[in-house]
Amino acid sequence: MLSHLSKADSVYLLSSIRKRKFPKTCKAIQVKLPAYIICFITEGEGVIVIDGSLEKIRPFQLYLFVPGMILEFPEESIIFEYYGIWFEPILLMKRKGRYEAIPSLPLSGTVSPGNIPLHHPHQIHQQIVQIFNLSQKEHRRGSGELRIQFEELIHNMMHNKSEPPAAILDERVEQSILYIEQHYSDKVNIEQLAEAAGGIQPIAFSRLFRSETGISPVEYLSNVRMTRAKQMLNMKNSRVKEVAAAVGFRSEFYFSRMFQRNVGVSPTLYMKRGNLKVAIASSLRFEDHLKSVGLESVCVIDLFHYPGQSKEQYAELLHGQLLKLKQSNPDVIIADHYHMEFKDEFKKTATPVFLDFSIWDWKANFLKIAELVNREHQASEMLTRLDIEIESTGQTLRRILGKDRITIMQVNHRAIGIQGSVNHPLNELVYGELALTPGKQVPTEMWRMELQPKSMPVLETEHLFIHQHHILAGSEQLYEELTRMFVWPMIPAVRDKKLRRIPNWFVMSWTPIGRQQIMKELMEAISLSNDHNTSF
Structure with missing residues (x-):
């Protein structure tokens, strides 16, 4: 079997193939995998968490699991039926006329762990069933025929793999984006971008860029700069002036103003975001967003004038709530659109951040708040x-x-x-x-x-x-x-x-x-x- 090998070749040693149901309990469980496993789902529909990422499980899906990967099954999880193939990938190296086995990447590194999208899952299913049936025959175990079928399965998995379609942009737009990513720290204008896109007219280029990306070239450039600025501000001992220059701003003041407009807080506050004292001014229970990531607000107020409250009652409530806010001494006030009229009043106490309500997207609000308090992972x-x-x-x-x-x-x-x-x-x-x-x-x-x-x-x-x-x-x-x-x-x-x-x-x-x-x-x-x- 080894005669065809070159200096280095991948070999897959099949340990066992099983047909199983999992999990066998209604309790939430967590499993740390000890081996390489090819898993083909035949029945069951639900969700599991693979290394912290949610995955929706459906029949005729194929997964590659690797040692150390953690699978979490929620309470009352659906029972899945699957074929599991335990195997070990090794690399045979020929040195001085002898072969040495060393650990190798699974599937020669051509397939990433997790879900493997397939063009023709029924073909893979049929092959796995054939391997399973062959393995059940006692005299066939460890046979060359079984190893050959397993090698053929690996080959077909790699060639059956379906790549998700990528969004294809106009080549001219892609060229301008590449120019932005390479020159965002320089002074960039629309004429330069239009030239990078093939020398088309700036007005025509702007229309093309917006139609392809949904935003203008200037907005795209600003987003790239702000994303890079946030990364640099997270670094230890970073300075606002140096960050501003590094992302293409000659004026620190102008950079700070644009950063606050884009992110919601100043660069200085952003660097302290893990230790900010946050107050909430909301009629939509934004304080629960903080609780969801393990934080408590220093003050919660709701200044909406609800129907049925007299002017006298509301005036008293307003005075008391604003006093409470001031006494809490927050660094930032996160507010919803019901509190826009109090923007100037809030500025007397702390920096207010009003979330964008152009669309009713609760999840975007949640993630925005999580970013402001440096809790993206928890979110x-x-x-x-x-x-x-x-x-x-x-x-x-x-x-x-x-x-x-x-x-x-x-x-x-x-x-x-x-x-x-x-x-x-x-x-x-x-x-x-x-x-x-x-x-x-x-x-x-x-x-x-x-x-x-x-x-x-x-x-x-x-x-x-x-x-x-x-x-x-x-x-x-x-x-x-x-x-x-x-x-x-x-x-x-x-x-x-x-x-x-x-x-x-x-x-x-x-x-x-x-x-x-x-x-x-x-x-x-x-x-x-x-x-x-x-x-x-």
Whole structure:
């Protein structure tokens, strides 16, 4: 078998092949792998964590696991059926006429550990089954035929591998991007970029660049500079003036102003971000973002003037909250868009950072806050845990609900709002990530539809969740009016006593901790109504 070898050749020694189910317990477990394993999933659908990264498992997926890799299976994980091939890669080196075996990279380094996308997974599956069947014959174990089939499997895996399609940019744009990455520390203008793109006119180049990347060349250049600046500011003994010059700014003052506009805080504060005292001014429970990464805010205020508060009550609350904020002596104030009118007032105490609400993206807000407090790793771990919980909870809820539909309603002092299935963190959680079936009247193209009680249709839904908002302003009266309408008892959820009052899920859905609580309350409500059919 060795006669064909050159000076160095890779060999794969098959140890065993097994057909197994895993895990065999409902408890959350963690496994540190002791060997190289090729794993082909045949049944089961769920999630695991591979070296800290969430992976969604589906049938006919192929994985390469290596020694030391850590697999985490969440509580109540789905049972996976798989073929596992234990093997050892070695490199045979010919030295002085003799072969020596030394450790080698798995699959000769051509395939990275983890999921291996395949063009034709059924072909790989068929080969693995053949190897398994051959290994079950006692007289075949250790045979040359088995080794040959395993070598053929390795070869086909490497050639069957499907590379994910890469976004292809116009070659002229790619050339200008390369120029930016090489010259960001220099003075760069649009004419130079247009010349680097092949000598096209600057106006035409700007249009082409934006159409290909979604942003202007100047914005792209600024992003590259700021990304590099953040990396340098994280280094020990870095100085703002030196960083400014290194990323292409002649003026330290102008660099600091642009950095604060781009990042939210000054370069000086950014260098201290791991030790900042942070205050929260939010109506969306941004303090829970800090708790999600293991931090506590020094002060939490909410200055929104809620309906039902008199001017005198609000003035007293405002004075007390601003005094509380000042006394906490924060380094930075993280605020939501409901507090924009207090920007100048906040500046008297500390640097305010207002998060971008051009789109309702709770996750972007969370990651932005995590970056401001130097907790990006903790934020990533939290999102992984949340994804696992969403996958597990969604599967359980869908199994319990079957074809039952869910509708979420908010009653305030002005109108009744039927929550839509899109464009709001709560909608995206319930109807998107958990994939629960919406009631027939749930709007599909808006985040909420508002009605008056007399306009309420018979809601075709088996489960109804209601939040009463702005009670001080009179939402209780509107709710009582709704329950007196003739259509109310005709709603299946009302008729079957599957109606539940809920806390403010609309605000809770903006944070990881809040989303976890929503899922917990959904599970409790659905399980209880399914088991006992009782009124909430």
